Amino acid sequence: MSIEFGDQPMPEGAGAVFRVALPMTIQHASELCVQLADAIEAGAKGVDLAGVDQCDSAGVQLLLAAQRSLATRSVGLRVFNATEVVLEILGRYGLLNNAGRA
Amino acid sequence: MSETGNEDDDILAAACAGFVEEARDNLFQFEQALLSMEADPGDTEAVNSAFRAAHTIKGGAGLFGYEDVVAFTHEVESLMEAMRGGHVAVTDEVMGVLLQARDQMGRLVDALAEPRTDADEALGRVSAELGGRLRELRGAASPPSAADPAETPASGLPERTATWHISLRLENDALRNGLDPISFIRYLDTLGTVRARTCSSRVPELAMLDAESCYLGFEIRLATASDRAEIEQVFEFLREDCDLVILDPGSPSEHYEALLERRAPDEASRREMLSLWQELAGPGEPPFIESREGRSERRVEERRVEERRVEERREAPAGRRTGEDLRFIRVRADKLDQLIDLIGELVIASSGAQLVAQQEASPKFTEASLRIHDLVQSARDGALGLRMVPIGDVFSRFQRVVRDVCKQLGKDVELVITGGETELDKSMVETISDPLMHLVRNSLDHGIEAPQDRLAKGKPAQGRLSLNAYHESGSVVIEVTDDGRGLDKGRILAKAVEQGLVAPGAELDDNAVHQLIFAPGFSTAATLSNLSGRGVGMDVVKRNIESLRGQIRIASQPGQGATMLIRLPLTLAIIDGFLTSVGGVSYVLPLDLVSECIELPHNAAGCDADAVTGYCDLRGEVLPYLDVGRFFKQSAGTSHRRSMVVVKDGAARVGLVVDRLHGEHQTVIKPLGRVFQSIPGLSGSTILGSGEVALILDVPALLQLAVDRLNATHHDDASGRCAPRSGPRPSNPPMEIPSP
Numbered sequence: 001m002s003i004e005f006g007d008q009p010m011p012e013g014a015g016a017v018f019r020v021a022l023p024m025t026i027q028h029a030s031e032l033c034v035q036l037a038d039a040i041e042a043g044a045k046g047v048d049l050a051g052v053d054q055c056d057s058a059g060v061q062l063l064l065a066a067q068r069s070l071a072t073r074s075v076g077l078r079v080f081n082a083t084e085v086v087l088e089i090l091g092r093y094g095l096l097n098n099a100g101r102a
Numbered sequence: 103m104s105e106t107g108n109e110d111d112d113i114l115a116a117a118c119a120g121f122v123e124e125a126r127d128n129l130f131q132f133e134q135a136l137l138s139m140e141a142d143p144g145d146t147e148a149v150n151s152a153f154r155a156a157h158t159i160k161g162g163a164g165l166f167g168y169e170d171v172v173a174f175t176h177e178v179e180s181l182m183e184a185m186r187g188g189h190v191a192v193t194d195e196v197m198g199v200l201l202q203a204r205d206q207m208g209r210l211v212d213a214l215a216e217p218r219t220d221a222d223e224a225l226g227r228v229s230a231e232l233g234g235r236l237r238e239l240r241g242a243a244s245p246p247s248a249a250d251p252a253e254t255p256a257s258g259l260p261e262r263t264a265t266w267h268i269s270l271r272l273e274n275d276a277l278r279n280g281l282d283p284i285s286f287i288r289y290l291d292t293l294g295t296v297r298a299r300t301c302s303s304r305v306p307e308l309a310m311l312d313a314e315s316c317y318l319g320f321e322i323r324l325a326t327a328s329d330r331a332e333i334e335q336v337f338e339f340l341r342e343d344c345d346l347v348i349l350d351p352g353s354p355s356e357h358y359e360a361l362l363e364r365r366a367p368d369e370a371s372r373r374e375m376l377s378l379w380q381e382l383a384g385p386g387e388p389p390f391i392e393s394r395e396g397r398s399e400r401r402v403e404e405r406r407v408e409e410r411r412v413e414e415r416r417e418a419p420a421g422r423r424t425g426e427d428l429r430f431i432r433v434r435a436d437k438l439d440q441l442i443d444l445i446g447e448l449v450i451a452s453s454g455a456q457l458v459a460q461q462e463a464s465p466k467f468t469e470a471s472l473r474i475h476d477l478v479q480s481a482r483d484g485a486l487g488l489r490m491v492p493i494g495d496v497f498s499r500f501q502r503v504v505r506d507v508c509k510q511l512g513k514d515v516e517l518v519i520t521g522g523e524t525e526l527d528k529s530m531v532e533t534i535s536d537p538l539m540h541l542v543r544n545s546l547d548h549g550i551e552a553p554q555d556r557l558a559k560g561k562p563a564q565g566r567l568s569l570n571a572y573h574e575s576g577s578v579v580i581e582v583t584d585d586g587r588g589l590d591k592g593r594i595l596a597k598a599v600e601q602g603l604v605a606p607g608a609e610l611d612d613n614a615v616h617q618l619i620f621a622p623g624f625s626t627a628a629t630l631s632n633l634s635g636r637g638v639g640m641d642v643v644k645r646n647i648e649s650l651r652g653q654i655r656i657a658s659q660p661g662q663g664a665t666m667l668i669r670l671p672l673t674l675a676i677i678d679g680f681l682t683s684v685g686g687v688s689y690v691l692p693l694d695l696v697s698e699c700i701e702l703p704h705n706a707a708g709c710d711a712d713a714v715t716g717y718c719d720l721r722g723e724v725l726p727y728l729d730v731g732r733f734f735k736q737s738a739g740t741s742h743r744r745s746m747v748v749v750k751d752g753a754a755r756v757g758l759v760v761d762r763l764h765g766e767h768q769t770v771i772k773p774l775g776r777v778f779q780s781i782p783g784l785s786g787s788t789i790l791g792s793g794e795v796a797l798i799l800d801v802p803a804l805l806q807l808a809v810d811r812l813n814a815t816h817h818d819d820a821s822g823r824c825a826p827r828s829g830p831r832p833s834n835p836p837m838e839i840p841s842p
Contacts, residue, residue: 029313
């Protein structure tokens with residue numbers, strides 16, 4: 001499973017993209033999990049990671065879980081504005097397939 | 103920050119402290135190994151040991167993200183690696199740089215424990231410069247390691263690179279336990295080129311996700327020159343929380359089949375694995391699994407063998423130290439102290455019970471109390487033993503000191519250490535370390551001559567400095583012996599007269615002359631060196647030793663050498679004592695020092711009623727004695743039959759006259775209050791089973807005082823400058839002890 005990165009501009013309409021406002025680390029993972037689940041329930045299909053300055057494996061797990069949740073609705077997860085920290089860990093985990101980095 | 107944030111800070115702080123302590127241990131091992139290599143360049147075990155120590159430090163630092171420690175240690179490790187491979191020889195230059203590097207690693211670790219922002223820049227400069235020199239010595243053509251480990255090239259020579267397969271599955275609790283696989287994968291980058299793929303098939307959708315559990319697995323291809331042990335060591339801290347399989351380069355298809363069996367219980371996960379492996383296979387690499395034959399007994403057997411080997415390797419210590427770890431537990435010193443206090447109270451209570459048993463005259467009670475007494479004694483010995491550490495740990499530190507000082511002074515000295523297994527109380531080890539260091543430096547600086555001088559005197563060019571330790575009569579004895587020029591009595595005496603410490607023309611015996619060097623500010627050194635000679639050392643040495651209730655003596659042969667002899671009590675807490683009393687006051691002597699007990703008859707011939715000290719004739723031996731009651735100025739006792747306890751201090755024997763002997767008594771030493779601490783001759787107090795307070799005699803000090811008194815009364819007339827001592831003239835003939 002790989003993460004798709006949003007090259008297009010973010011879709012208009014509130015709720016289409018969930019903006020992550022907490023660090024994506026194990027300390028906040030449980031809280032973020034609930035937020036993400038609610039957002040997807042409310043129709044979000046993407047996440048905006050512009051504000052993410054920390055990301056660990058728990059954070060990556062959240063993205064993968066979000067992807068799986070959306071897969072049940074036959075939709076892929078889109079990731080927008082991924083910061084350097086996010087790209088680094090995803091890269092090491094071999095989860096970047098279409099973002100131009102091996 | 104939230105409460106969780108504060109807890110995290112606490113946890114991190116504790117973990118950092120743990121890392122610093124272990125890093126310091128490893129640095130010690132590293133230094134010892136380097137010194138061994140210098141002594142014997144062919145010692146491959148020492149090279150390996152040094153490499154392992156550096157590698158372990160780097161590993162720990164990497165785990166905690168201490169990048170500057172990682173980066174610098176990486177250079178050290180790379181040079182060690184090259185030496186291990188025989189590409190760099192052991193030369194003076196290389197060893198000098200490596201020892202400097204060890205010191206820099208020490209400073210970097212210290213900076214973690216006590217961060218000082220002003221020192222950071224300076225540290226960084228030293229790291230950069232030393233790092234450059236290490237690289238030069240390695241003759242590396244590759245660019246220096248950048249701070250970003252992802253850019254670091256493989257540390258070995260390219261032609262030895264091979265591709266390993268690593269399959270990692272983490273336990274559920276790994277993330278909760280603070281272990282994040284990303285740290286380990288980042289660290290793998292320092293070994294070579296890493297390609298990883300994540301197995302996410304176990305990750306559920308958000309509604310079912312326990313965000314703090316770990317559902318991830320990884321399949322990794324690592325191109326590296328490192329060996330299996332080095333790769334395994336990367337995951338050392340993860341061992342308990344993961345299932346790790348490492349396949350050798352060029353492993354046959356069956357091994358991958360076996361791995362697939364192990365990892366993929368169902369068709370879906372099998373498909374995922376195979377697809378990941380396909381992505382991982384580099385261009386030109388054959389697929390991992392050549393053919394999908396049916397399982398055979400042979401393959402199952404092979405898999406079992408492989409698993410067993412992996413398990414064994416996981417258990418087997420990566421280095422000597424890991425094996426030793428299993429034998430030790432870290433215990434906080436204050437917990438140990440609490441336990442010893444408790445046992446001390448138990449000792450007193452047990453004595454009290456025995457006393458009651460005697461008074462009740464109940465055989466059953468007596469028997470029971472004796473059993474308790476025996477058990478308490480064993481518990482006491484065990485507890486005290488916990489605090490004992492071998493002095494060899496301190497001695498080993500001096501190898502480096504001797505080496506450095508010799509290089510600095512252009513001298514050649516061999517350091518011989520014996521008795522390193524001799525144990526003493528941990529707290530004493532820390533206090534004795536500095537005085538010993540000073541004595542060693544003194545010997546090297548002033549005692550042992552330069553090689554050409556030694557040859558001129560007919561001595562071998564190489565000097566000999568020996569450190570020895572042993573137990574004797576309830577004490578620990580430490581000897582620092584050199585074969586240098588010895589103490590020059592004439593010069594010492596002259597200097598003492600010059601400084602007004604003794605009157606001109608005074609006659610002092612050898613021991614008294616030697617003790618003069620411990621006077622504050624005393625120094626006969628013609629030149630000051632930055633090591634010693636300023637005269638601020640020896641008096642501090644003596645004070646430190648006396649603060650441990652020890653003594654220091656000197657034995658010297660002019661032209662041949664000198665020995666500094668330090669005597670320390672075995673323990674500061676509980677001793678086996680011998681109880682005596684004078685009048686209504688109870689005194690306890692350390693049992694180990696008691697040689698024999700004699701009854702003195704009433705009005706023994708020549709016994710002066712006022713004499714505090716005197717001599718007596720014991721079976722032909724001239725024995726000095728001290729009347730304890732009179733020494734402590736008690737009013738005259740009314741007891742008619744007095745006793746004498748003969749105590750020994752090394753080779754010297756002295757009799758202590760008391761009223762009554764009460765036999766053996768286990769004693770917990772309680773410190774004297776501040777008011778009483780400076781009373782000479784007493785080392786503490788204790789509480790007897792009856793609740794009464796007894797005073798513990800500091801026998802060696804008492805002996806010294808007694809001898810001083812005797813000497814002073816003899817010299818009263820001869821020297822006007824000697825401090826006059828009170829005490830009667832020994833006008834009586836020596837007391838005669840009737841034979842039994």
